[in-house]
Structures are given as structure tokens and as C-alpha cells.
Amino acid sequence: MSEEINLIWKKIRSEVKILSDNEPILSQFYYSMILRHQSFIPSLSFILSNILGNKMITNSFLQDTFEKLYFSDISLIKSVVKDMYAVYNQDPVINHYSSILLYLKGFHALQIYRMSHQLWKMGRKSLALFLQNTVSVLLSVDIHPAADIGYGIMFDHATGIVIGETALVENNVSILQSVTLGSTGKTIGKRHPTIREGVVIGAGAKILGNIEIGLNSKIGAGAVVLSSVPSYSTAAGVPARIISKSIEINS
The missing domain is CATH 2.160.10.10 (Hexapeptide repeat proteins)
Structure with missing residues (x-):
């Protein structure tokens, strides 16, 4: 994994440790989403899967699917990092990379689109369309996987x-x-x-x-x-x- 990805992950963890100390009521949230994960990909996959999971398709299945996609094509996670840089540098209200990862639904919708697009290219169109529809319903962002x-x-x-x-x-x-x-x-x-x-x-x-x-x-x-x-x-x-x-x- 590239040094750039490791650097942004270290920055996110450092931010969240300070935020957790400053707001103890959120310490379990920060731990579950970021601090318990050893690297960026499992954390991101966990966050995205928790947005989408329901009674019909479990969080763990989606998390495993996303992790496999990220590890099979490093360009996907590199695009994630470049998206984060774009938001951090252009949005004046953002002063933490961790805020992008945790809270910005536009960022979340875009990354789930990237998963659906990858699945579409692999011929897994049913799952790709499921992700599109779920994001449309939950986040009000509708991007065709193609x-x-x-x-x-x-x-x-x-x-x-x-x-x-x-x-x-x-x-x-x-x-x-x-x-x-x-x-x-x-x-x-x-x-x-x-x-x-x-x-x-x-x-x-x-x-x-x-x-x-x-x-x-x-x-x-x-x-x-x-x-x-x-x-x-x-x-x-x-x-x-x-x-x-x-x-x-x-x-």
C-alpha cells in the first residue's frame, strides 16, 4: 500500500484520538469506526457497510465484499484518498480528515458508487444495482453503476x-x-x-x-x-x- 495512504490513515487516527479525549461520550463510536481497525481499508469498509446493511444483506457480508475489492485493485483506495484531499482543500468547513470519513454523505455515496462501478465491470450487476438503489434511498444520491x-x-x-x-x-x-x-x-x-x-x-x-x-x-x-x-x-x-x-x- 502506498505511503500516501498510510500517511492519511495516521493523520485520521491522530485526529480521532484527540477528539475522543475531548468528547468521551463519543469514544466508543470513534473506537468502533476507526481506532479498532489496523488500517484504512478495514475502517472505510466498516463505515460504508454500516450505512448500507439491513435485514436482507448483512453488514459483515458487505464489509468483506468491499475489503476484497479494495485489496484487489489499489487504484480504488488511491481514488478515495484523492477524493478526501479534494474535500479537505476545497470545503472551508472541513478541518479534519476524520470528519470526511465519518460524516460526509457525499463522500460516502461516492465511495459506494466506486464499489458498484467495480462490481458492474466484473459482471456482478445485480449487486451493483442493489448498492445504487440503497444509496439512493438512504443518502438521496443516485449514480448509475455504469x-x-x-x-x-x-x-x-x-x-x-x-x-x-x-x-x-x-x-x-x-x-x-x-x-x-x-x-x-x-x-x-x-x-x-x-x-x-x-x-x-x-x-x-x-x-x-x-x-x-x-x-x-x-x-x-x-x-x-x-x-x-x-x-x-x-x-x-x-x-x-x-x-x-x-x-x-x-x-
Whole structure:
């Protein structure tokens, strides 16, 4: 496992030990979720499985499934760490990595999507769809397992995010609550948007159809985007129009 993963795990444990001392009533919670685990993967798998487990499928089965997926493909856990960095660096209310791991449902929904996507690619589509549906019901985030989402992603607040089957979201994208990456319902094949690297999508924006939001662009809150947006642009309104453009600066 990479040194980067070990470093963030040590940071999380250090934070939680201090938090536990400061708030003894939560000491058992912190112990169960983090301190009793020897490494990051078992802790994360335990946290995610406790969100999803019910009478029909046990926490222990889900935890074991998630751990096997993480250990079989180290890129999955590396994406988790990059997602955590994205949230820590961009969300001004976050000052502990442990808060991301324990409390942020957007982070949780994204990591469970990553599990469902891996299962989908393995042909385990029934379990992938089960995870999608359960997250939709419990966390109000609905991401089709076939959607392709990169790393360094921040779902801020996350409630109401919907991402369709053929959507592509590249790395380092920030998506606020109630955003839809949807289809117009008029086409087959690639029918959902492509979101290029560095894009920020404001709360309540709807981006519909096989269109592209270009590199480092911004979509305003409440915008309805029905046509492609060039790189380094800002689009807003209903229907959305380009309200500003910036010039790429080459270093």
C-alpha cells in the first residue's frame, strides 16, 4: 500500500484520538469506526457497510465484499484518498480528515458508487444495482453503476445528485447538491453529459444530453444546460448561456 495512504490513515487516527479525549461520550463510536481497525481499508469498509446493511444483506457480508475489492485493485483506495484531499482543500468547513470519513454523505455515496462501478465491470450487476438503489434511498444520491467518474471528486452536501448511465466525469470535478447529469430521453447510446477535468457545477444545475462541459468551466446554480460549454467558460441561466470566458494560462 502506498505511503500516501498510510500517511492519511495516521493523520485520521491522530485526529480521532484527540477528539475522543475531548468528547468521551463519543469514544466508543470513534473506537468502533476507526481506532479498532489496523488500517484504512478495514475502517472505510466498516463505515460504508454500516450505512448500507439491513435485514436482507448483512453488514459483515458487505464489509468483506468491499475489503476484497479494495485489496484487489489499489487504484480504488488511491481514488478515495484523492477524493478526501479534494474535500479537505476545497470545503472551508472541513478541518479534519476524520470528519470526511465519518460524516460526509457525499463522500460516502461516492465511495459506494466506486464499489458498484467495480462490481458492474466484473459482471456482478445485480449487486451493483442493489448498492445504487440503497444509496439512493438512504443518502438521496443516485449514480448509475455504469457511469464513469474520475478521482479528486467533491460532492458538496450531495442531496439530490443524479448521474446517469453513460455520463463521464473526469478528475477534480466539484458537484454541489441537486445537480443532474441526465438524458433528454431522445437518443440511445451515449446520451448523458461529459464533464471535463476541473469543472465546478453549482447547486441545482441540470446538464442534459450528450453534451460536453469543457475543461475548468463553471456552471451556475440552477442553470439548465442543453448544449456544450467551451473550456474555461462560465455558463448560467435557463436555458444556460455563456456569460464569461477566461484564457488558459500556460505555465
